[in-house]
Amino acid sequence: MQLKLLWDLQELDLAIRATEQQIEEAPALSGVDEALTRLEELKQLLTDKELLFKEDQKKLKNLEMRTQKIVEDRKNLKENMYDGTVSSVKELEQMQRKMELLAEEKNGLEEEILILMESLEEEESSLEQLKKEVESAAEDLREKETMLKEKLARLEDELKSLQEKRSRHVKGIEPKFLDRYNLLAEKHNGQPLARVEDEICGGCRVFISSALRGHLYNPEAMVYCENCGRLLVKL
Ligand SMILES: [Zn+2]
Structure with missing residues (x-):
């Protein structure tokens, strides 16, 4: 007996x-650490890409301002050329040359603007994609954390009931x-x-x-x- x-x-x-x-062993088996690492990596990637996006937006604004400046310079130059104040042919030729140079510069800037706008569009859609990935990684982490919490609660209950059973059992020995x-x-x-x-x-x-x-x-x-x-x- x-x-x-x-x-x-x-x-x-x-x-x-x-x-x-x-x-x-439950925490290591739960995949919570891996899910957390993945979320942090994606968040970091998102931060980096958002920074690049903002920098490119600034670049675009700068290019647009430079273009605007050229438009104004050309307008002023044109007015000066035709308001009758400049009569020297040489001077007028120089002004005409400057007009052409400014037009070339403007073309170059507009090309840069087009390329940058295209790349901004791509960056924007990749940012949207990345944001979705961050959301789903966060959701995955939450699910794994909940499952781990539930599992641990169940195991702790089991352990408690086994320990109570043991203390009752030992009394008969x-x-x-x-x-x-x-x-x-x-x-x-x-x-x-x-x-x-x-x-x-x-x-x-x-x-x-x-x-x-x-x-x-x-x-x-x-x-x-x-x-x-x-x-x-x-x-
Ligand atoms: Zn033996």
């Missing part, structure tokens, strides 16, 4: 240990048997008892000698495996 109680105690302790291990159990548990990595099956020790798989076998039928006797030293139980 006492041996049966010890056996059940070992089963409880093994279940407790397995649950504790599950609690310990005689101190002599319990002390022996605790002593052997340390030596045998939490598995101090071995079941005898087909006259073999369930702990080390070695045959039980016939001398020992006889004692196994006394339910109050503590019989140890000659090979591994575990307390033998015949259930």
Whole structure:
């Protein structure tokens, strides 16, 4: 009877240990860390791309301002040319040349503006895409965190109920048997008892000698495996 109680105690302790291990391993298995890393990487990428986008917007504005300035310069130049104040042919020729140069410069700027606008459009749609990816990565992280939280809560409940069961169970065990159990548990990595099956020790798989076998039928006797030293139980 006492041996049966010890056996059940070992089963409880093994279940407790397995649950504790599950609690310990749950965060790593949950994928929360990976999801968090992915989210942070995407956020960083988004920040970098937004910065580039803003820089390109500034560049565009600058090009537009330069173009506007040329338009005004040309307008002023044209007025000066035709308001009759300049009569020197040479000077007029120089002004005409300047008008042409400004027109060329304007063309060049307008080309740059077109290219930049196209690339801004692409950047904008890639930013939209990236924002969606950030959102979905954040959602993925939230889901994984929730699942982990639920799993841990369930495991903690299980552990608590196992521990309560254990403290109730231990009360029925005689101190002599319990002390022996605790002593052997340390030596045998939490598995101090071995079941005898087909006259073999369930702990080390070695045959039980016939001398020992006889004692196994006394339910109050503590019989140890000659090979591994575990307390033998015949259930
Ligand atoms: Zn053994």
